[in-house]
Amino acid sequence: MNKSLRQLFLVSGLVVSALGMSAPASAALPFFSDKKDEVPSLAPMLEEATPAVVSIAVKGTQTSRQQVPEMFRYFFGGPQEQTRERPFRGLGSGVIIDASKGYVVTNNHVVDNADEITVKLTDGREFDAKKLGSDEQSDIALLKIDPQDLTALPLANSDEIRVGDFVVAIGNPFGLSQTVTSGIVSALGRSGLNIGGYEDFIQTDAAINRGNSGGALVNLHGELVGINTAIFGPNGGNVGIGFAIPANMMKSLVDQIAEYGEVRRGLLGILGNDVDAGLAEAMNSQVNIGAFVSEVQPDSAADKAGLQAGDIITAVNGRDLNSFQELRAKIASMGAGAEVELTLVRKGKEMQVDVVLDDATQTEITAAQIHPALEGATLANGQDKAGNAGVIVSELERGSPAARFGLQPEDVIVGVNRNRVTTLSEFRNALDEASGVIALNVKRGASTLYLVIR
Template sequence: MLRFKVFRTSLQVYMTVLSLGLVLLLNMSAPAASFAAEQKISGQSVESLTRIGRALAEISAAVKPAIVNISTTRTVKITGGADPFFDDPFFRRFFGDRYGRQKQPKEHKSAAMGSGVIVSSEGYIITNYHVVKDADEIKVLLSDKREFAGKVIGSDPKTELSVVKIEANGLPTLKWGDSDALEVGEIVLAVGNPFGLNQTVTMGIVSAVGRANVGIADYEDFIQTDAAINPGNSGGALVNVRGELVGINTAIFSTSGGYQGVGFAIPSNMVKSIMDSLVSKGKVIRGWLGVSIQSITPELAKQFNLKGEKGVLVSDVSENGPAEKAGLKRGDIIVEYDGKRTDEPNQFRNMVANTSPGEEHSLKVLRNDEVITLKATIGELPADMQQAEAGAYENALRGISVQDMTADIARKLNLPARVKGVIVNDVDENSPAAGVLAQGDVIQEINRKKVGSVKEYQEITAGIKKDENILLLVFRGGSSVYITLSVK
C-alpha cells in the first residue's frame, strides 16, 4: 500500500511538471508566431529602395542606346603539329626527322564578338584593340537593330584601344566623365554585350584606381571594379551615376574565364586623349621627358634618407632631352607633376605620356633633402623609341611585345626567384615567332646575351639583322628551354 501511495504521488508530480512545461512552451511559441505574422516592410524602406531602383533604371535607359555590339571575322593560320606517333624517339631513330616536320599552315575564318561605345554622333566608336585586331570584316549592331560596316580609323596597342568609324549621323552618344575624379567606393555601371547578350547592365563599385603591372597593355592606369564584366564586355562602357563615360571595360581577372569579382577598365581621360590623337593626327603622339625612373624601395628610402616622402627615383637622364634641359639629375626624386602626386613609376609615365609635346609643366623634386621646383618643356617620344616599344623590328622578333618582370607578375605566374628576364605579353599572328612564343613566356637570353629589362631587350634586338637566326633561352612550364627563331 505504501508502495502504491509513493507511485501515485510521483505520478502526480510528473503530470504537474509536464503541464507546466506545456504551458510555458505555448506561451513562448505564441509571441514568436505572432511576431512572424506581424513583420512588415516599412513604407520608408520600400520608398528608398524604389527610388534607387528607378535611378539605376533611368541611368541604364540613358546610356544603353550608345552601346553597340561589334562582331568580327578574321583569317587565322593554324600550324598542324607533327604526327605524335613519329614524335617517339624510338621511331625517329629508324625513320628519320622527316616524319617530325610540321604540316603546312592552314587558314580558317574565326568569328568574335565584343562591345563598343559611340562617343561622336558622326559615327566614331571606341572599343578595345583586341576586339578588332586583324579583323577582315567588322559589323556594328546598334541598339535600334541597325547594322553598319565598321572601319578601323586607328589603333593603339600600347593602351589596348581602337577607334572604329561607321557611316551614320545623328547617333546617340555618351558624355565624357572625369576619370581622375573617381573615388574608391563610387557606384558604377558596366554596360556591354557579354556572351553576345546585347545591352546588358551590371552594377558595382570602384574597387581601386591607378592599377598598373596587370600585364594587359604597355601603358596601364586601370580602374578596378567589381561590376560584373564577362567575355564580350570588352570595349563596353563603365559609367558613373550621372551616366558619364568614365572608363572602357577591358579585361577580367579570372581563373575560370568568367566573372570572379575583379574587372579592369581604361580611364576615360586616357581614352579621350588617345582617341583625339588618332582621329586628328592618325597616330598617337606621346609626351616624353627623357628620364629613366624606378620605384623607391624601403632600402633605397633609407639610403636617400627619406622619411615618409614618396615619389619616383630618377636613375638616368637622356642627353639633351627635356629633363636635362630642365635641370633634372640622376638621384633626384620626383614627388609631384603639376601638383599631382607621383608615387609609382607607371603613374608618372602615364602622366607624361598624356601630355601634349611643347607644353611646359612643373616638377616638384627632392634633392639632397631639399625640395625644389623645376619647369620642363615636354618633348615628343622619339620615333625610334616608339618603334622599339612596339616590337616593330625587321628581324625574327618583329611583332613581339614584352614588358619588365615585376614581383607582382612573377608571383602571379609562379616564377622561381632565380628566373630573370622580360615577359612576353603579346605575339602578333603574322610574327615569325607566332606559334613558337606565347604570352607568359620569359625571355632570359637572346643570342646568349642575358636580358634583364625591356631596355636591354630593345638594345639587343635592334642590333639583330633581318635575315639572322635568333637563339632564345625561354622559361616556360617550370623549366628553361632553348628556342631558335628564323625569318624563313
C-alpha cells in the same frame, strides 16, 4: 607563365564606365525619383546612357607561324617557317564618344586582325565600321560609323574620381547585349599587372565578363569614366576585380589617332623604379611612394627641364603618383610636345618642374640613349627581308660597344627576352622593364639569333 599572370584574362567586349565623384546625400542625382511612392532607381540615367553603348561583331583571319624542324628542311627543302591561316569571329562592346563624327571607341584586342567590323546599336541598326587606328600597348582602338542619329556618352574627368565612387558597367558579356552591372571604384592607378604595355587602370567590383571589353564604365550622372579592358579571374569569370582604362587617358590617345592615324607618344627620357620604404631609407627621404629617377638621359625632355638622378616624382599635373609604372603610362598617353607639370622631391625639398615631352615614335635615335651596351649603333624603325617590323641597325661604329656586343649593320631586332618588339618605342619600353640578363632576338638575313647583354 606564372600563376598570377595566368589569372589575368583580357575580356573581349568589356564595357567602359565613366566615373565621377560621389555626390553628397543632398545632391539631386539623375537616377533618384522625385515621387514619394517610388524607390531610387538607376533606370532614368541608363535610359540616357545605354544608347551610346554598342555591340561589336568581328570577322577575320588569324595567321600563325610554325618553325619547320631542321631535319625536314634538309630532306624536303622549303622555308624555315610555315604559315597557317584560320578564320575567326568575335564579339565585344564599344562606346560612341562623338555622335556628329560617328566615332566609336573600343579595345584594340576586340578588333585586332579583323577584316570585317559590324557595330550594332540598341535600336537594332547595324553599321559597317572602319578602323581609323589603334594602339596595342594601351589597348585602345578608334572606329568610325555613319553618323546617323547617334547618341554619345559625355566624358567625365577621370582624374577626379575617388575610391568608393559608385560606377555602372554597360556592355555585351557572352553576347548578352545591354547588360548592366553596378559597383564601386575599388582602387586607382593600378599597374604592374602585365596586361599591356602601359597600365594605369581603374579597378572596380562591377561585374565584368568576356564580351564586356570596350564597353562603358559610367558614373551615376551617366558620364564615361573608363573603358573596361580586363578582369582578374582564376577560372576566367568575374570575381569582382575588373580593370578599366581611365577616360582621360583614352581621350588623349583617341585624339592622336583621329589626327595622325596613330599614337605619337610623349617621352620624358628617364630610367627609374618605384619608391618603397627601403629606397626611401637609403636616400634619407621622407617620401615613401612615387617614381624614383635613377638616370636622366642626355638631351632628353627631362634633361632639358632640369631633372636629376635621385629625384622622386610624386605627382603629374597635380595628381599624386603611386608608382614608376603609373608615371610611365601617364607620360606615354600624352602626345609628343605636351606640356607637363611634375611635382618632385629633391634632397627633401618639394618643387614643380615644367617639361615639354619629346616624341617617343621618332624614326631614328642613337642607341646609347636606350642602353649603354648599344653605344655606337644608330637604330631606326624598319623591317627584315620577310617584311616583319622591328628595329633596324642603320649605322654602326667600328670597335664600338655595340659592335663588340655582336650587332652588325642591317640587323633587325624583333624581340627582347622573348617579348615581340616592332618599333623603337616598344624596344625602349621592353629594355626599361627588363632586369638582369637581356636577350635580344635578332634577324640577320635568313638567320635568327640571340645576343645577350649581361
